[in-house]
Amino acid sequence: MSGTARVRTLPLLAPALGVILVFMVAPMLIAGAYSFLTAGAYGGVRLPVTGEAYVRFLFDRDLDDSLIFDDTYLVIFGRSIALAAATTVLSVLIGLPVAWFMACRDKATRDLLVLAITIPFWTNLLIRTYCWVLILRDQGLVNAALIGTGVTSEPITFLYSNEAILLGLVYSFLPFMVLPIYATLERLDPRLVEAAHDLYAGRWAAFRYVVWPLAKAGVAAGTILVFVPALGAFLAPDLLGGGRKLMIGSLIHLQFTSSRNWPFGAAASMILMAFVLVALVIAARRRAGQVAP
Amino acid sequence: MSGRSKGFDWRATPGLGTLTVLVLVFLYAPLVVLVAYAFNASNLAMVWGGFSLQWFEKALANSDLRRAGWNSITVAVTATVVATMLAVPAAIALERGRAFFGKPAAESLMALPLVVPEIVTAIATLVFFSTIGLRLGIANVAIAHIVFCIPFALLPIRARLRDMPRDVEDAARDLYADWRQVFIRVTLPLLMPGIVAGAMLAFIVSLDDFLITLMVAEAGSTTLPVYLYGMLRLGVTPEANAAATLLLALSVGVVLAAYLVMRRGGKAVH
Amino acid sequence: MTSKALNRTTLKRSALALALTLVAGTAHAEGDLFIYNWTDYTSPELIAKFEKDTGIKVTLDTYDSNETLLAKLKSGSAGYDIAVVSSDFVPIFSSEGLVEKIDAPKLEGFSNLDPRWVKPVWDPENAYSIPWNWGTTSYSVNTDAYKGPIDSLSVLFEPPPELAGKVGMFNSPSEVMSLAQVYLGMPPCQTDTANMKKVQDLLLAQAPAVKLYNSDGIIERQATGETVVHQQWNGAAMRSRELNKAVKYVYPKEGVVGWMDNVVVPTGAKNPDNARKFLTFIMQPENMALQSNFTKYSNAVVGSEQFFEASMKDAPELSPPADLKVVFTPACPEEATQLMDRVWTRLKK
Incomplete structure (x- = not known):
């Protein structure tokens, strides 16, 4: 492969990286600084510099100012991570076969399917989530159908549960899984799959040795695009979950609004960011390690 | 050819078609409800009060709503185009470029807009813009959108590039010997599905963004999501459904027209 | 060669930014008024009449909460001439210098204001604000589904077993807790930890009976019977009743929470004269x-x-009993806000 001319990295990377550095990293430095300041009386921050916001994440202060371990925020984080992980797994389970199906069509159908998957997302998510409430609520369409057909006499409460949140999250992020996988499978050579099928004699083997190696990159991209935004989502938890339990997204949002504790909101975000970034760096390292030999 | 016993048809894996149809039903169910309730006579979005076209009239006559819709489209198109133009070279650099110290860090930085909870980005960007005195009206919103659109455009393109065979490009390079021609005639067409997927995702996230827009927007820059979220306090009216339906019809119309024109153009060439 | 391509991208980008700036720039002609308010909280007829009478062009932008407005005004004027702010936020805005002095008593038409709302606690000199709309926060009951007595906040906060899973609450710490404090007979903005412990115990005990905490869609939920008892504003309760006669807004013996939204002129407003015309x-x-x-x-x-309109003249929701205790919540000090945050987080752990 000595013929492969390696492109020069920096000039190509610079514009995008520059935009991120100026308009994302710089604001994040401000947010980072905020996490070490004291909450202003009515929002905002003021001096002195303190690490109290980070201490508060794990400890509660007793009346005599001594620290007691408090797992409240860990519980909230754990719940959000579990829900985001479940969302991601479900999205892969649904998204991979759909992407495979799409990739197997002819060009015109493929293009139409890509459009068909994205069109619902051109309308506002808030309104679409509202429509889920209409469909799922006690007097909603599903219950009306169930009662009408005599399956049940009393309405079944679907809403305001973890399952409803999960449905909302999968609904919100599914195309972010389907499209990247589809983009990697699109160039799947039918002859390869057929050959694999002949060789190993089985759909599963054909999938395992031909489709999956290609899809892997798409699944990795989709996982990032689904897991991370799902972690910070607050619309589905509030509207479909009934706001009964806090998620990281709502917790942080609350700190910047009615609880008026910007430093704690910033600190919680920094912890969340550190968690995700470390995971991403590890993934990038592992990938680099696989390619090198 | 006898190896093709019974002719394995890779396209016809059982169940996949059914699943895809079910997924489409899942994705479109709320949309059907949304459009149906746009014809609702009641002044509440979630209570059916008979058939009426009044909300379409109201939505069309509402100049604030029209402005918000127009702002949304302007920002989304700008952000999608710019973010995708930034993402393509960045994806090539990250997938094909030499490894360098800090590459994992650079990769993670590109994902930063995804990682940070929106409210934090929103407030930090607001503070940052006012610190550097950036007041470009709606361009402020567009800049903020470009930033968070980059990872959404970048990841599908990178995924597409990752396993793309290099030999085609190498062969082309030997033939044309000019990187620009190789890029335009070989790399770009091969990359196109990834670019389309990335651009679509960027467009979606921009069109739907609420918190960052809310904070960064100056007078006159209200977008559709900001307008709709502002309804939550007093009750969402079917005007929201009507506006969403109109916008949907408009965008589907434009895309279908473009699709038909492109197909015709494609046929003419062949 | 790469740099050439880059330059082209940069050029295109600057051209786009320029085009966008031009589009936005056209808004600052003479005769404009930029209003910032919740969506659907400004009567279109009112704006049309104002535009017709004065020839001023009104641009209405919308937001979702007082906190958003606070964050935006704190970072420097966002270009609004008129903003609508809840009473508890007026002292915050005025003490932080985020709103202009308007000296309302000197404005033409000030004498038309009801003496009850002149010089209110949140703006003792009417130096910064004039009233917009006001209302009360209590709860409504679907009287078809619940026949018990409804004269106390206990139905909401300590619901009888038959109401389990049928209670709805606002999803805002301050709105839930200020009403809880009225029920417990405490003054608002508690900084006393023992008292806040009582609030916490009350809400934790109530939680299993609560179907959801959500501040929107209440009108629909009460009208359709999805919830039987729901914390609600009076005007919203009226809209529920118009859809379903059985919905009744309750004036409890313990009292209700009152709120007033006020019109202010943000500091640095570009069209202060037009803003005054609007106030008048x-x-x-x-x-x-x-x-x-x-x-x-x-x-x-x-x-x-x-x-x-006729429907409003005799609406029970808009005519509270004369002896009703109405508690207006002031802007709570930091300590009280933090205590509320703690209780809220525990409630939803």
Whole structure:
């Protein structure tokens, strides 16, 4: 492969990286600084510099100012991570076969399917989530159908549960899984799959040795695009979950609004960011390690 | 050819078609409800009060709503185009470029807009813009959108590039010997599905963004999501459904027209 | 060669930015008024009449919460001439210098204001604000589904077993807790930890009976019977009743929480003269009546009632009993806000 001319990295990377550095990293430095300041009386921050916001994440202060371990925020984080992980797994389970199906069509159908998957997302998510409430609520369409057909006499409460949140999250992020996988499978050579099928004699083997190696990159991209935004989502938890339990997204949002504790909101975000970034760096390292030999 | 016993048809894996149809039903169910309730006579979005076209009239006559819709489209198109133009070279650099110290860090930085909870980005960007005195009206919103659109455009393109065979490009390079021609005639067409997927995702996230827009927007820059979220306090009216339906019809119309024109153009060439 | 391509990208980008700036730049001609308010909280008829009477072009931008407005004004003027702010936020905005002094008593039309709403606690000199709409926070009951007595906040906070899973609450710490404090007979903005412990115990005990905490869609939930008892504003309860006769807004013996939204002029407003014209305009009874007819909330302009729609004139939601105790929540000090945050987080752990 000595013929492969390696492109020069920096000039190509610079514009995008520059935009991120100026308009994302710089604001994040401000947010980072905020996490070490004291909450202003009515929002905002003021001096002195303190690490109290980070201490508060794990400890509660007793009346005599001594620290007691408090797992409240860990519980909230754990719940959000579990829900985001479940969302991601479900999205892969649904998204991979759909992407495979799409990739197997002819060009015109493929293009139409890509459009068909994205069109619902051109309308506002808030309104679409509202429509889920209409469909799922006690007097909603599903219950009306169930009662009408005599399956049940009393309405079944679907809403305001973890399952409803999960449905909302999968609904919100599914195309972010389907499209990247589809983009990697699109160039799947039918002859390869057929050959694999002949060789190993089985759909599963054909999938395992031909489709999956290609899809892997798409699944990795989709996982990032689904897991991370799902972690910070607050619309589905509030509207479909009934706001009964806090998620990281709502917790942080609350700190910047009615609880008026910007430093704690910033600190919680920094912890969340550190968690995700470390995971991403590890993934990038592992990938680099696989390619090198 | 006898190896093709019974002719394995890779396209016809059982169940996949059914699943895809079910997924489409899942994705479109709320949309059907949304459009149906746009014809609702009641002044509440979630209570059916008979058939009426009044909300379409109201939505069309509402100049604030029209402005918000127009702002949304302007920002989304700008952000999608710019973010995708930034993402393509960045994806090539990250997938094909030499490894360098800090590459994992650079990769993670590109994902930063995804990682940070929106409210934090929103407030930090607001503070940052006012610190550097950036007041470009709606361009402020567009800049903020470009930033968070980059990872959404970048990841599908990178995924597409990752396993793309290099030999085609190498062969082309030997033939044309000019990187620009190789890029335009070989790399770009091969990359196109990834670019389309990335651009679509960027467009979606921009069109739907609420918190960052809310904070960064100056007078006159209200977008559709900001307008709709502002309804939550007093009750969402079917005007929201009507506006969403109109916008949907408009965008589907434009895309279908473009699709038909492109197909015709494609046929003419062949 | 790469740099050439880059330059082209940069050029295109600057051209785009320029084009966008030009589009946005056209908004700053003479005769503009930029209003910032919740969506559907400004009567379109009111704006149309104002535009017709004065020739000023009104641009309406919308937001979702007082906190958003606070964050935006703190970072420097966002270009609004008029903003609508809840009473508890008025002292915050004025003490932080985020709103202009308007000296309302000197404005034409000020004498039209109901003496009850002149010089309120949140703006003792009417130096910064004039009233927009006001209302109360209590709860409503679907009387078809619940036949028990409804004269106390206990139905909401300590619901009988038959109401389990049928109670709805606002999803805002301050709105839930200020009503809880009225029920417990405490003054608002508690900084006393023992008292806040009582609030916490009350809410934790209530939680299993609560179906959901959500501040939107209440009108629908109460009208359709999805919830039987729901914390609600009076104007919203009226809209529920218009859909379902069985919905009744309760004036409990313990009292209710009151709120007032006020019109202010943000510091650095580009069209302060037009803003004044608007303030004078909305203090005329026939104009303010347009606003109340649209939102179904009361206003503070004497004589506007005669222009009210018939459905509003005899609405029980808009005519509270004379002896009703109405507690207006002030801007809570830091300590109280933090205690509320703790209780809220525990409640939803």
